[in-house]
Every structure is written in structure tokens, then in C-alpha cells.
Amino acid sequence: MELDERKVKILQAIINNYLETGEPVGSRTISKYTDMGISSATIRNEMADLEELGLIVQPHTSSGRVPSDKGYRIYVDRLMKESKMDDPVFKEDLLTKVDKIDTLLQNIIKKLANNTNYATVVSTPQYQQTKLKHIKLIKLSEVKLVAVIVIEGDIVKNHIINITEEIDEERVEKINNLLNLNLTGLSLVDINLALIQSLKEQVGIYPDLLNSVLDAICETIQSSDEIQLYTSGATNILKYPDFSDIDKAVDILYTLEEKNILQELLLTTDTQYSKDIKIRIGNENSVEAMQECSVLTATYKLGDGLVGTIGIIGPKRMNYEKAVVNLKQAMFQMNEIFNNQLQITIKDNK
Template sequence: MIAVNNMNERKKCILRAVTDDYIDTAEPVGSRTIARRYKLGISSATIRNEMADLEESGYLYQPHTSAGRVPSDKGYRYYVDVLLDPEEATEEDNKLIQQILGQQKEAMEKLVRRATKVLAELTDYISVAVIPEHRNATFRHLQLVSLDPNNILAVVVVDPGIVENKVIFTTKPFLPAELERISSHLNNKLRGLKVEELSGTILAEIRDSSPITKDLLECLLEIIDESLADTDEEKLICDGVLHLLEQPEFHDIDRTKLLLGMIEKRNNLVNLLSGLTYSSGVKVSIGEENLRPELKELSLVTATYYLGGQTMGTIGVIGPTRMSYGRAIGLVEEIAHALTDVLKSY
């Protein structure tokens, strides 16, 4: 009780043992269990005393008086920051990841979708990802396809293989050839611009100088802008919900509902993950550290993936606070790397 940091080696061992065991069994861990299962060379009584200290310092708590101990969020935090020896993804996992991601090239979104699926399968938790904000992207190509005289399909391609499309209805019919001309005109003007630069001035300039019908132009510009800004909905990818329901903490229906609600609503989660996009390395946030109430009893392990030095998006897993952090961190790190790798060739 003298030291400021009252963590000695033995306490660390015990905290590690309790956490490991609880992660494994989901049952409160008693002193006898520790003494028996982890050969620390001390008796259960000693462990009991140490555990009482650990509880007083807030690393452990008892669900009720005569139960074993469970790590608190603070305990998990200490475990992750100090006690955990980082567990790299196994050779086998890596091979699977490489294989699935390297399979074939395709637009960004599907790639991330596949990554999310693998991650969910390997971790047995929910895996989520956000795909890049379009605002960071560069305008690449606009294609106008005539569906019939009054309907035009506009396909907009921006930098790393993102494709958006929308049907435009015009009262004034256009011939395919005209559309061709308009497309190429706009393409020349816009190609290579950052989407966020597609602001008033440039658009106005085009509007004034161009031989395009006002109506249609307005419409097109609106689409280019709006369809790129698009709703958040599109940007969240999620897989493996079923896994989490296998966990004993989700035998409680209300908790399940809360979680599914969050996933179905999407925007909250998107905002949260987008907010994490600019931190580097693997980020772990545990239980109460999460601001959103739906996540108060869950943990998030996330990492960022890049394209050409620029952050693209976030990918990670959501699991119970009783998460297998070592493995989760290793895998999230690996998948973010793999994703970044694949994207390099884009």
C-alpha cells in the first residue's frame, strides 16, 4: 500500500490469469481456480488477498458477494496495454486472408466486403468496416448512358474504383450522340479534380461556358455532387452478426435487440467508425470507453487501411468486452495491412 503504482509482478500474473480464464469461460473466476489451473506457486488464500487488493484498485470486481472475480473495464485496459503479449496472426490465417483478398480485382467496395467477411469468420465476432468518404476522392469519369429518349443513366466513377449511378429523367429527349458529347465535355472539365473541390465556382464556370442545356446540366451537377455525398447508409459493411449471438452474454434478448438496432440504424456506427479513421495503428476501445450506450458492454478493435499514404477507411471487430484481445488485435492488424497491400496496386 506504499507504492503509487501498486502493481507488483504477482498481481500482474493474477490479473492476467483471471482475465485469460474469464475470456475463456465467461464465468467469474475464483481464487481456487487460479491456484489450480495456473501454477503460480502460491495458495488460494494468498491469491484471495491479492484479488481483494486488485478489486480495491478497480481492476476486478465481484458480480455478487460470494462469486469469483471478473475483470472490470479498467482491468481489461491494463491487460491490453500492459499484460498482453501481442499475438500475431498465424501463418495459416495470413494465407487465407491473402487468398481471399488477392482472388480477383474489383471495385473497392466489394474488396472491403470480402475483407469484412474473412475477418468475421476468423475472429468469430462481428466485423465492420467503413468504406472511404467520397469527399476525399478524385473525380475520374462520368458516363451517360441513354436508357430511352427520356431517361439517362449517369454513372460516376471516382478515384479508387467507387461507382455511383443514378437515373435522370428529362422532359427533353437526348440522342445517344449528344450524350456522348456532353459526357466528354464534362469529363474534360472535371477529370482529376477532388470531389470536395467540385464546389460552386467551378460548377458555375462550367455552366456559363458550356453548350449544354441548362436543365440537364443542373441535373447532372446535382447528381455528381449529391450521389457522391450520398447517405451514410452505403458506407457501412457488416458481417458475422450471428457469431456474437453464440456468446453467452447474448442469451439476453434485450441486449441482442440493442445491438441489432444499432447495426440496422447504421449511422451511429458509421459516425463512430469514421471518427476513428484518422488514428493510426490498431485501436482498442473497451466497454464504457465507448460513448455510445449500445456499445457500453462491448469492445471495439479497429485499424485503418490506406491507399497511397492516404487513409481510406476503417475495419475492425465488435465483440464482448470479454474478447480474445490478442487474437483480435493480431487479425485486425493483419487484415488492415493486407487491404492496404492489395490497394497499392490500384
């Protein structure tokens, strides 16, 4: 049996109606509220076919039909209207005070959650491809240093280093020069143990001290591609009758709280930058607790290879059009901000 045009029309009518009311939709409703000019009996026949195709299901005999995951998939891929992004959803003022990138990300997803009434999530960007801009050791006391590491996008990391032997300002300065000479401009993946080893051998001075310093830098670099996840609007989940079963709601909220599970959920697909929005519906999600949800993700870009993810999580019976438009809006504006930011940085580097 094939999915002819009339069946598609009926499927669309079912999904539209279900998205609106949340009630299983019956044949009579469709025949009445669409202008297809066919009777409910005919629609019943077609619905039986659609069910056989796996696109709709009956919660129980003698109830109306509800879209299946597969049905939603067809809706999302082929039937959904792409609304235009006319009105800027985000107020500028939220986005201009970029003193700290994490705060900015949190503000954005909070706004996104408020606008959509779904839960939202964002990951900090991954730094692996980013170039190191500057390293500086600062002497705090005789046996304590701070390593300040600046990477592309002007993100600053620091790490306390406890050293075993005393060191004077002059030596610190020498090491600073050495490090900057050898390491700046490299991407973080290039600064691997091998390179550091050769650096250790290459210069014979203060081997022990250099050891601790380099180890600490290594550690900092490794720890800096730990992704942070922030969520917002988690309580929105409880607003939807789809999750009136508390246990389901708890599973979902728990997943939102446990960042490692959440990360698994977000990053199952490739983390390549893409202009498209990815939608995973129900059992398309890898995490079991989320198989009653739909997850929309987009990527944002903060310089070369510096990619993060932003997403919306809601019930499968979600207003996909609204969610998509809001997410695109967010992605678009984030890229705009970060690109402006980057342009300044690049200009500065000349």
C-alpha cells in the same frame, strides 16, 4: 496505493483465467495455478487492493473476481501477448476475384467472422479525398441521359438524368468534353457548388440543360460519399454465455442491423488511416447497447485519402489476441490487394 508488480501479475492471472473459463476466479485458484508461492490469503488481500483500484469487481459478495473494463484496458495495453502473424488466415482465392469492391469486402468479413467466431463489420471507403477520373454522359433517349462517373480506384457510379428539352448526340458530346476538361483530376470536395456555378456562367451554351446535368452530377457526387456498412457473423453473438440474457443480445443484434447506429459506434474515433488497431472495451463504447461488448477496429486504405474501417465485435470476455491477429491479417491483406490494384491504375494513367 500503487499498482506494483505483484498486483499486476495477479491481475494478469485473474484475467487469463477468466478469459479461459468465464467463471469468476477466486483467490485459491490463483494461488494454486500460478507459481508465485504465496497463499490464498495473501492473494485475497491483494485482490481487495485490486478491487479498490477499480481493476476487478465481484459480481456479488462471496464470489470470485471478474475483470472490470478498466482491468481489461490494462490487460490490452500492457499485458497481452502480441502473437505473430505467422499463418496467412485468408485464402488467396477469396481475394483475387475483385469484380466488385462491395462483394470483396463482404467476403473478407465473412471469412473474418468464421475465423474468429465474433461478429464483423466493414465500411465501404469514404470517397471525399478521391480524385475524379472521368465523367461521361450517355444519351439513352431524347429526354434521358446516364451520367457515368469514374473515380480513383476505378469505382464507377452512375446516375439517371431526366432532362426537360431534347438533345442531340453532338451536344451531348460537347458537354462531355466540357465536363472532362473542367472537372477531371479534382477531388470530390473540390467540385463544390461554387465551382459548378462558375462553370455555368463561364459557358453560355444550353444553360437550362447544363443546369440539370450539373445538378445531377452534384447529387451523385454527394451521394457517393455515403458510407455503406456490411456485417457478418451476427449470430455468433448468441453463442456467448455473456449474452445469455436475451434482451442484451437483442440490443446488440439490433445495433448491428441498424447501420446508422453502427456507424456511430465505428466512427467515434478519428477516421484517419492508422496502422494500429483500436480497441474499445465495454463502456468505452459510445453506443449504450454495446457497452457489454468490445469493439476492435482497423482502417484500410484504398488510395490517397480513401479510407475504410473493418472491425470485430464480441463480448468483453473476448480472445483479444486472436481477434487482434486476425484483424491485422485482414487489414494487411486488404491493403496489399488494394495497393496492387492501385499500382495498375496509376500505371495506366501515365
